[in-house]
Amino acid sequence: MxxxxxxxxxxxxxxxxxxxxxxxxxxxxxxxxxxxxxxxxxxxxxxxxxxxxxxxxxxxxxxxxxxxxxxxxxxxxxxxxxxxxxxxxxxxxxxxxxxxxxxxxxxxxxxxxxxxxxxxxxxxxxxxxxxxxxxxxxxxxxxxxxxxxxxxxxxxxxxxxxxxxxxxxxxxxxxxxxxxxxxxxxxxxxxxxxxxxxxxxxxxxxxxxxxxxxxxxxxxxxxxxxxxxxxxxxxxxxxxxxxxxxxxxxxxxxxxxxxxxxxxxxxxxxxxxxxxxxxxxxxxxxxxxxxxxxxxxxxxxxxxxxxxxxxxxxxxxxxxxxxxxxxxxxxxxxxxxxxxxxxxxxxxxxxxxxxxxxxxxxxxxxxxxxxxxxxxxxxxxxxxxxxxxxxxxxxxxxxxxxxxxxxxxxxxxAWVDREAEESGQRLAQLSSTTLEPTCLGAGALDEELSCPDTDELITTPEFIRTDIPSSIVDGQCLNWPPFGDLVSCEVGETESPTKRIGLYGNSHAGHWQPALEAIAEEHGWQVDTFVMGMCQPIIDSDRSPGVLPDNYAQCDRLGGEILDQLTSGDYDLVVMSTMDHHPTEPDAYVDTIERLTGAGVPVLTVRDTPAPLDPEVDTSLCLSRNPDDWDACGGTPAEWIRQDPLYDAAKAMGDPMVTTADLNEHLCREEQCDPVIGGVIVYADPNHMSATLNRTLAPYLEPHVVRALRSGH
Incomplete structure (x- = not known):
């Protein structure tokens, strides 16, 4: 302690x-x-x-x-x-x-x-x-x-x-x-x-x-x-x-x-x-x-x-x-x-x-x-x-x-809430309801859009503190120790969906919920979240140094329940992502992926995203203290993009039912990972993308999701 x-x-x-x-x-x-x-x-x-x-x-x-x-x-x-x-x-x-x-x-x-x-x-x-x-x-x-x-x-x-x-x-x-x-x-x-x-x-x-x-x-x-x-x-x-x-x-x-x-x-x-x-x-x-x-x-x-x-x-x-x-x-x-x-x-x-x-x-x-x-x-x-x-x-x-x-x-x-509300109103006026990329957020790094540079914050530090996907909030859609009954949330078209997609992993899978939700709403699909805090999506949790020993049994029980649901025949695709920067061998994830593909469920693995991962580097706080020097709150790809054994395992499998997506080019330039992209603050904390920024990645994630769904046929 x-x-x-x-x-x-x-x-x-x-x-x-x-x-x-x-x-x-x-x-x-x-x-x-x-x-x-x-x-x-x-x-x-x-x-x-x-x-x-x-x-x-x-x-x-x-x-x-x-x-x-x-x-x-x-x-x-x-x-x-x-x-x-x-x-x-x-x-x-x-x-x-x-x-x-x-x-x-x-x-x-x-x-x-x-x-x-x-x-x-x-x-x-x-x-x-x-x-x-x-x-x-x-x-x-x-x-x-x-x-x-x-x-x-x-x-x-x-x-x-x-x-x-x-x-x-x-x-x-x-x-x-x-x-x-x-x-x-x-x-x-x-x-x-x-x-x-x-x-x-x-x-x-x-x-x-x-x-x-x-x-x-x-x-x-x-x-x-x-x-x-x-x-x-x-x-x-x-x-x-x-x-x-x-x-x-x-x-x-x-x-x-x-x-x-x-x-x-x-x-x-x-x-x-x-x-x-x-x-x-x-x-x-x-x-x-x-x-x-x-x-x-x-x-x-x-x-x-x-x-x-x-x-x-x-x-x-x-x-x-x-x-x-x-x-x-x-x-x-x-x-x-x-x-x-x-x-x-x-x-x-x-x-x-x-x-x-x-x-x-x-x-x-x-x-x-x-x-x-x-x-x-x-x-x-x-x-x-x-x-x-x-x-x-x-x-x-x-x-x-x-x-x-x-x-x-x-x-x-009340003062802080008013400022955050004003930021939300400005964002609502600029946000697109389609999956067409815009210069708001991640699209600003898209060379085809030729977006002008901006020094205006559309999402303010006050707003970004609350700009968090529900899938990584304990008490909403996140499973957090000590684990009780499995918590899962449904987003997108939940009445009569034409496809069902499962989102599985730890909180770095959970922060992809906004992008997947936007894609699902566009196509009439449903997304179910299965997000586990302090666990990796590994069948035997003790194989990962990223899982604390006290959580082995709990992670294995919860992961087993999730896999039972995902392989029940009701899912057309499982999107997986995780943060695992410990020296876990990629083959530790193979059994989980094969359990899904063996049940006829295709898998899309999304590479882990860059992040400061330093409690001392709070992006919203840093930007508040350095309003004229955003670069002081950024990092380099070498510092912020780390290993991803789940992604490596998926790429090495060579299974047509297993596809991968790496969208980090939309989060980092060649030599710089910016804290603000297209007027949108990238990180809600030192670890997770803000919901707004992630939603602007939907146009770039959609082709990978569509391709992964086709691999199951």
Whole structure:
């Protein structure tokens, strides 16, 4: 699981949450050492400073702390410990108690979040091209509603978004996890408190058992999916609750731990810090996480809290109580909120590229802005202990802050939609309803048309982001792991077609749907899509290095179902294409082709198309940033046209029922593959052709389809 865009979050709490749980009559424990009781614990503030430092260094200089993302795990443990302790002291057993708890969370957190989002959104409007507004607005919206973690899960499993550029707000995922925790945790504790009274059971012990059970169940779930579904494991609340629950267990049972000797107590914080730093140094973006690996930072954080800020000659107090450390701990929530947007947005504001010197300049700016945010936003809205009308104030603040952010996001999305709609209207006026080639799109490279050069974009970057064939969109016509029932879509003449054509392959077959649909509508044919993400059209998937081992069985099952349908006698032609740039031998595809031709179905293989295939080369974004230099967003045929073992296999077979088509001359000139052809942006992402550009290839694909249909007779 890569963590390059994962921005672990932090949390600073209300004054009453700085304290450890109120001690009972038990033997004095490590967790109740000096600094506990009802006074702010400086050791916990220092732990916050350490955690946010890990996160910031990881984001600014990831090679220094490749596992610095574990700072989020440290924050989860802190939050679980403090919140559980506060709720145990005053369990919410009614609507008033729940409402006051949630209102305090709103007053504590929402104003700072809203200010960060609003300032960042206004900066996006000011300095970034329109094509980046949609992503910014959508992520800001889910961040304000505290569901950003689920948005990132969706993006990670969305074939078209998995390699997207990082959002200035994606670090809000961890805040979303914590807010969801804050929503459910008081309900659990309140329910246990009520049942304890009715059943005459000891509240603290009953709650400890309940929290321990939830923690173990969440940890087991995390272990189960960390290897098979890493994005879900990393971002989902059920897979992360155990880390907050670990802090809760410590808050309940920590008082049972007897205080060790002074020397042993002094060693505990050192060991804890060593464990957290070891995790930050030994883990990296390729580590399976959270899973077992998350035990190192979380247990380290728990041990640090359990130590209870011991004093003595070996104590860490000289560091943890130092003014600068306490300052960073006190403003850690604001540092977390601001550091990522500033890292992404300030360089374009200044017109500079990211560099070590710029990042060194950013660090004091982040600290200064975070202090201002804490002093004049967080502290102004924070509810004082014992204050009245907390619920009413919290509701007003929630409505105002959420309303402001949501309104700005919706306004930005409406602006982008309007621009995209205008581009679509211009395109509709210029598009041809016949299969005659025109100078729009691919026809501009047709020497017979003698098209003039154009510097006008008919399809704008805003429009092209939505100009995607349905056959490669998960949830529409794309089969995507984990595979369920076979998904297939029918296009063209579906009422009484004279021919039926199957489109089979991975997403690079799917992006040919618009051209085939135009051909089918002209001739009265039907096209059925059979597009598989993460699979190759190979009968034995383990023969292709392009298929992940975990998908072998699923790909073989789904491919078998597709071939059963295609060979059922109802298809006049199968069009195949795929992207396979791994060292797959061409003969791996022969069995699939022969399975089709053996059933009397002719096969047309279309050579894979050129593409940047680089997540850093987003054509629409590049064109927005280089409106006067389109060549900066292009490439060469040698770079963008890669091997195609399926096409090679078809050409080598010599079977009259197997034909081939190579249309790359309509996408690349002799020495250049352009990002814009005939006013149409070629790529909807770094991988796939836009639907509009592909549709303009229909006149050049049609002769190959007609010839392939004749080969079956």
């Amino acid at each position: 890569g963590h390059t865009f994962d921005a672990p979050g932090s949390r600073t709490s209300d004054p009453e949450l700085h304290d450890a749980p109120r001690p009972g009559a038990e033997q004095r424990s490590v967790a109740e050492a000096p600094g506990a009781g009802h006074h702010p614990r400086k050791d916990i503030q220092a732990l916050r400073a350490l955690a946010v430092g890990l996160v910031v260094v990881y984001h600014f200089w990831p090679t220094l702390l490749p596992g610095g993302y574990v700072g989020v795990d440290v924050f989860f443990v802190i939050s679980g410990f403090l919140i559980t302790g506060a709720l145990v002291r005053r369990p919410p057993t009614g609507l008033r108690g729940l409402g006051d708890f949630w209102a305090r969370r709103v007053l504590r957190l929402a104003p700072a979040v809203a200010v960060t989002l609003l300032v960042s959104l206004l900066t996006i409007i000011w300095v970034l091209p329109l094509v980046e507004w949609r992503s910014g607005a959508e992520h800001a919206l889910t961040s304000m509603l505290y569901v950003e973690n689920w948005r990132l899960i969706s993006d990670a499993t969305d074939y078209l978004r998995a390699d997207g550029t990082p959002s200035p707000f994606q670090h809000f995922w961890s805040l979303s996890v914590e807010e969801q925790f804050y929503l459910g945790w008081p309900l659990l504790i309140g329910l246990v408190a009520i049942l304890s009274v009715r059943l005459r059971a000891p509240f603290r012990s009953s709650l400890g058992v309940c929290i321990a059970a939830v923690t173990l169940a969440s940890f087991a779930y995390s272990l189960l999916i960390s290897w098979s579904q890493p994005s879900l494991a990393y971002f989902s609340t059920p897979a992360r609750i155990w880390e907050l629950g670990l802090g809760g267990v410590l808050a309940i049972w920590g008082s049972q731990v007897r205080r060790p000797s002074r020397t042993a107590a002094a060693v505990m914080p050192w060991s804890a810090v060593a464990a957290m730093f070891a995790a930050a140094l030994l883990l990296d973006d390729g580590s399976v996480f959270p899973g077992w690996n998350a035990l190192l930072p979380t247990l380290g954080a728990a041990l640090f809290i359990l130590a209870g800020d011991p004093d003595g000659r070996l104590s860490l107090r000289g560091v943890t109580h130092a003014g600068p450390v306490q300052l960073v701990g006190n403003i850690s929530y604001a540092i977390y909120l601001w550091h990522w947007p500033m890292l992404l947005l300030l360089p374009p504001v200044l017109g500079l590229d990211e560099s070590t010197w710029l990042k060194l300049l950013l660090l004091p700016l982040v600290v200064a802005l975070s202090w201002v945010s804490t002093r004049f936003v967080e502290d102004r809205f924070r509810a004082a202990p014992g204050s009245r009308n907390v619920g009413r104030r919290g509701l007003v603040v929630l409505l105002v802050t959420t309303g402001l952010v949501v309104s700005l996001c919706l306004a930005m999305l």
